[in-house]
Amino acid sequence: MAEPANGARIELRGVGVTYPGGAAAVRDVDLTIAPGEFAVLLGPSGSGKSTLLRTINRLIEPTAGSVLIDGVDARALDPVELRRGIGYAIQAVGLFAHLTIAGNVGVVPSLLGWDRTRIAARVDALLTLVGLDPDVYRARYPRQLSGGEQQRAGVARALAAQPRVLLMDEPFGAVDAIVRASLQDEIRRIQRELGTTIVFVTHDVDEALRLADRIVVVANGTIAQTGTPEAVLATPANDVVRALVGIDAQSRRFAEARPLLARDRP
Amino acid sequence: MSFLLAHPGLVAARAGEHAALVLVSLAIALAIALPLGVLVARRPRAGAVVLGVLNAIYTVPSLALLAILVALFGLGAPTAVVALVAYAQMILVRNIAEGLRGVSPAALDAADGLGFTPRDRLLRVELPLALPAIFGGIRIATVALIGLATVAAWIDAGGLGSIVFEGLHQDDAAKIVAGSVAAMALALAADVLLRFAERASARA
Numbered sequence: 001m002a003e004p005a006n007g008a009r010i011e012l013r014g015v016g017v018t019y020p021g022g023a024a025a026v027r028d029v030d031l032t033i034a035p036g037e038f039a040v041l042l043g044p045s046g047s048g049k050s051t052l053l054r055t056i057n058r059l060i061e062p063t064a065g066s067v068l069i070d071g072v073d074a075r076a077l078d079p080v081e082l083r084r085g086i087g088y089a090i091q092a093v094g095l096f097a098h099l100t101i102a103g104n105v106g107v108v109p110s111l112l113g114w115d116r117t118r119i120a121a122r123v124d125a126l127l128t129l130v131g132l133d134p135d136v137y138r139a140r141y142p143r144q145l146s147g148g149e150q151q152r153a154g155v156a157r158a159l160a161a162q163p164r165v166l167l168m169d170e171p172f173g174a175v176d177a178i179v180r181a182s183l184q185d186e187i188r189r190i191q192r193e194l195g196t197t198i199v200f201v202t203h204d205v206d207e208a209l210r211l212a213d214r215i216v217v218v219a220n221g222t223i224a225q226t227g228t229p230e231a232v233l234a235t236p237a238n239d240v241v242r243a244l245v246g247i248d249a250q251s252r253r254f255a256e257a258r259p260l261l262a263r264d265r266p
Numbered sequence: 267m268s269f270l271l272a273h274p275g276l277v278a279a280r281a282g283e284h285a286a287l288v289l290v291s292l293a294i295a296l297a298i299a300l301p302l303g304v305l306v307a308r309r310p311r312a313g314a315v316v317l318g319v320l321n322a323i324y325t326v327p328s329l330a331l332l333a334i335l336v337a338l339f340g341l342g343a344p345t346a347v348v349a350l351v352a353y354a355q356m357i358l359v360r361n362i363a364e365g366l367r368g369v370s371p372a373a374l375d376a377a378d379g380l381g382f383t384p385r386d387r388l389l390r391v392e393l394p395l396a397l398p399a400i401f402g403g404i405r406i407a408t409v410a411l412i413g414l415a416t417v418a419a420w421i422d423a424g425g426l427g428s429i430v431f432e433g434l435h436q437d438d439a440a441k442i443v444a445g446s447v448a449a450m451a452l453a454l455a456a457d458v459l460l461r462f463a464e465r466a467s468a469r470a
Binding site: 059085107111157 | 370371372373374375376377378379380381382383386390391394395397
């Protein structure tokens, strides 16, 4: 599949989001995400990580600061045009129930006015990319798919118009652990293959460690720490980060220890 | 039934008038109800006012509404159409708005995030997903209008009601039965047909 092998650079400069009524969801965030980087925004629920993600495609407008895509202020772009160039996948998937899987995956190309043959070819290539056999899934409706299959179709739809940025908001949060692990492997493989810049929101430390080139820990609407998974795990910058990765670190050790316990049993 | 069997051509002609009256009214009613339904779904406060007004119209007795409209527009089918359109609004607008409000928030978030324009979102996501509810509204409104259109014969709008009114004036029970049975048959046929459409739209 011919893909532009480069992701876009994303810069957040002093981004703040204050809701009418005065509550600040995000305060003074500076963050640069390199082209082709897999950045994971990690934080507890209510930390502002989803709000931050949604400022990138202007589903939420920052009340302070600015978002730059490849150096261009997002505010200078038409929001619809901006979003068509940015993939978007969410936990609830939000496949359109009245369209087949092919209709769903091809929806953005269809909005962009591609011709039928080109859309059909693109849909088949994308379904193959996310591990769904086009001959089996093309004509099915979303409700005929399992949760994991729906999420794969959601990722295919997000990638349809060859976006240089892919935003993912807890995309694998609603599927079981085994399916989640396989989806994580797939998205990592796809990202290496396409070179897309991915910004991925999760509250799951293990998921962040598994996927990220760089983890951005978000707490109370600000960035608590950024660094490689190893760095964040080894040297948490403060108590907030320590609390977040620490508890899970213990449970990870417990999970590793369990098979040993089982084996020792007579 | 004897009249019906003796004059099938006449009854069929009246049934045709009846169906035309209802279809024209429905088409006009839908054209008005669609934007109103979108307004009610999007703006709860303005929507409450719209629904209040439509509800008030809906509660006016049909004979009284026809009498008022005759005073304004005179006798004839066009006046009957105005009455039928007014009655259908309540049913159609409420169903369209409910259908739109029932669209999953995830589908809307996805549509916005993928770069749908508001117009694309409405036409390609919201209305198709609301279609079963909209068809339900059309079905209920059609059955109600077929009944109401019978009364419209009172203001010279034609249709099956004119056979019933003739029967009343001529004290001819056979005509009353023929007109009524034909109107019922029409309503039943419409109900079955639209139930089918409703189910087909929900299957997709």
